[in-house]
Amino acid sequence: MSNDTVPAPAPVRPEPAGSAPPLGxxxxxxxxMGAAHSQxxxxxxxxxxxxxxxxxxxxxxxxxxxxxxxAGRLGWTSTETDWRDLITRDDVQLVxxxxxxxxHAEIAVAALEAGKHVLCExxxxxxxxxxxxxxxxxxxxxxxxxxxxxxxxxxxxxxxSFARRMVDEGRLGELRHVRVSYLQDWLVDPxxxxxxxxxxxxAGSGALxxxxxxxxxxxxxxxxxxxxxxxxxxxxxxxxxxLPGDDSGALGPVTVDDAAIFNGxxxxxxxxxxxxxxxxxxxxxxxxxxxxxxxxxxxxxLERLNxxxxxxxxxxxxxxxxxxILVTEADHPYLEAWWPPGHxxxxxxxxxxxxxDLLHAIATGTDPEPSFADGLQVQRVxxxxxxxxxxxxxxxxxxx
Ligand code: SOE
Numbered sequence: 001m002s003n004d005t006v007p008a009p010a011p012v013r014p015e016p017a018g019s020a021p022p023l024g025x026x027x028x029x030x031x032x033m034g035a036a037h038s039q040x041x042x043x044x045x046x047x048x049x050x051x052x053x054x055x056x057x058x059x060x061x062x063x064x065x066x067x068x069x070x071a072g073r074l075g076w077t078s079t080e081t082d083w084r085d086l087i088t089r090d091d092v093q094l095v096x097x098x099x100x101x102x103x104h105a106e107i108a109v110a111a112l113e114a115g116k117h118v119l120c121e122x123x124x125x126x127x128x129x130x131x132x133x134x135x136x137x138x139x140x141x142x143x144x145x146x147x148x149x150x151x152x153x154x155x156x157x158x159x160x161s162f163a164r165r166m167v168d169e170g171r172l173g174e175l176r177h178v179r180v181s182y183l184q185d186w187l188v189d190p191x192x193x194x195x196x197x198x199x200x201x202x203a204g205s206g207a208l209x210x211x212x213x214x215x216x217x218x219x220x221x222x223x224x225x226x227x228x229x230x231x232x233x234x235x236x237x238x239x240x241x242x243l244p245g246d247d248s249g250a251l252g253p254v255t256v257d258d259a260a261i262f263n264g265x266x267x268x269x270x271x272x273x274x275x276x277x278x279x280x281x282x283x284x285x286x287x288x289x290x291x292x293x294x295x296x297x298x299x300x301x302l303e304r305l306n307x308x309x310x311x312x313x314x315x316x317x318x319x320x321x322x323x324x325i326l327v328t329e330a331d332h333p334y335l336e337a338w339w340p341p342g343h344x345x346x347x348x349x350x351x352x353x354x355x356x357d358l359l360h361a362i363a364t365g366t367d368p369e370p371s372f373a374d375g376l377q378v379q380r381v382x383x384x385x386x387x388x389x390x391x392x393x394x395x396x397x398x399x400x
Pocket of ligand 1 (some may be wrong): 184285
């Protein structure tokens with residue numbers, strides 16, 4: 001066990017007098033997602049009025065030197081080299097899991113059994129069986145007052161939060177279509193190495209679990225209805241890639257998809273279509289969402305994340321069309337705590353909002369969304385997509 005204390009970075013702003021009671025956070029993993037979550041924990045108390053004040057108590061990683069460096073860089077007070085030691089610390093009440101999918105289930109279940117609240121990165125797990133185990137552990141823990149949430153952070157862009165509000169208020173009428181594409185291009189180059197995200201045993205699936213999980217969550221969340229079934233195709237275009245850290249030029253097999261396309265029917269009756277890819281040249285992190293209802297339509301593009309385009313179909317035809325809503329007004333979701341109108345937010349703010357919402361849920365004892373049960377349902381959709389693709393696109397019902 002390490003539990004080394006690293007010098008804490010100087011606070012940006014001193015804690016206000018009479019501040020909220022502390023809640024110790026312990027984070028496992030400190031790469032891309034760990035850095036994003038750290039940004040959330042570092043910032044949330046300096047922007048929002050909170051019922052609990054998160055303390056960045058400890059970060060955990062196997063390599064002692066690397067985790068120590070990460071702690072200093074990201075703002076964590078101490079380190080652990082074994083997550084089993086992290087989850088049993090008395091000064092940690094919330095365990096934040098930012099590791100590859102292969103370890104989510106083991107860490108989350110153990111942390112819940114150790115009496116901690118849990119935040120887990122998406123996708124919830126690498127298989128439906130693991131996700132079921134996690135959802136069951138979360139249900140048990142709920143009886144003891146512990147909460148568990150999945151990190152589908154895009155729900156917390158102000159624009160998509162506002163879109164959800166507009167759907168709830170009936171501004172789109174009855175939804176007919178939900179269309180989501182999520183495209184990246186970092187795997188176009190066949191020389192890109194066989195990283196963990198390209199190995200099924202580590203990542204569960206490829207673009208499907210990585211990007212499709214977000215797309216499915218967003219579609220179902222905005223529509224307020226789950227997918228009933230899907231018809232899908234998946235493809236791995238580059239089937240072998242260079243082994244990381246091996247200069248001999250040896251290749252290893254890619255065991256996940258590069259891309260997936262699928263369509264389906266929501267329980268509400270709306271039709272949904274999805275396209276996800278990590279080989280779409282020129283698309284960096286292009287998440288696009290479109291909703292068409294009987295009274296109007298909405299469009300969102302993560303590359304212009306402060307905007308929402310709304311067409312009100314009840315407008316007089318001669319004046320109707322899509323209008324751009326700049327989602328930066330104080331009464332837009334989350335914006336009351338940020339900048340004056342027009343001073344937009346970015347990707348990292350979704351993690352601040354995620355931390356804010358989870359802290360409020362813990363303080364008030366309310367169920368956070370998305371829950372582990374929601375994460376399990378997304379996992380079932382992912383499994384149905386893979387099953388359909390194996391059966392040459394046969395319509396496959398989502399289990400549940
Ligand atoms: C990598 O493709 C990735 O980091 C995803 O894993 C994240 O969930 C997404 O937000 C950005 O892209």
